[in-house]
Amino acid sequence: MGGVSGLQDPPRDGEGDRGAKHRGGGGTSRSLRRPEVYDARKARREMSLPEVLLWQRLKGSPLGISFRKQHPIGAYRADFYCASAKLVIEVDGISHDMGNRPGRDALRTERLGNEGYSVIRILASDVLRDPDAAADSLIAFASNPPPPSLRDGPPPRERGGS
Known part of the structure; x- marks a missing residue:
């Protein structure tokens, strides 16, 4: 059964490749346990129409x-x-104008800016109206981004002094 000298028998029909589990693929067990990765994978399957239209072009x-x-x-x-x-590109639908979303969006943009990211918020209605123009403007920006010192966020703190 176990073969000669500890060697494994080749897989039978339908068993697949026994060595595949040792070579990886499909994500690591660590990444599968991270909720943000799971949530992102789920969101990729449930994108809104403006996001789908933009993704087709990007x-x-x-x-x-x-x-x-x-x-x-x-x-x-x-x-x-x-x-x-x-x-970072955010597609903002009508829900971004309701309740506490504008404040949450502003805080998110500020925090990402503080970490050195540029954040572009594009209206879902603009994407629906002309997805090609929306994608072209994002590609143009990404091909020539501003230097980190000019990205969104507060100016750097002064050092020293009284």
């Missing part, structure tokens, strides 16, 4: 610029993210 690295959808960044999840430009 995927595939237009002009060599790579975008990610529903990307976790600390306690937040960006609708879209461009790592090379450290750019």
Whole structure:
């Protein structure tokens, strides 16, 4: 059964590749236990129509610029993210105008800005009206982002002094 000298028998039909579990793939067990990764994967399957329209134009690295959808960044999840430009893109629907959402969005933008990210908020209605123009403007920004010193966020603190 166990083969000669501790060797395993080859897998039978339908058993698959026994060694696959040792080579990885499909995420690590650690990443599967992180709730932000699970939430991001779920959000990728449940994107809104404006997000889908925008993603159809951003995927595939237009002009060599790579975008990610529903990307976790600390306690937040960006609708879209461009790592090379450290750019967070948020598609804001009508719900972003209701209740405490404007304040929460402003705080989120400030916190991400303090960590060196540029944040662009684009209205869902603008994406629905002209998804190509919306994507083109985001690609143009990502291809020539402002230097970190000019990104959103408060000015640096002065050192020393009284």
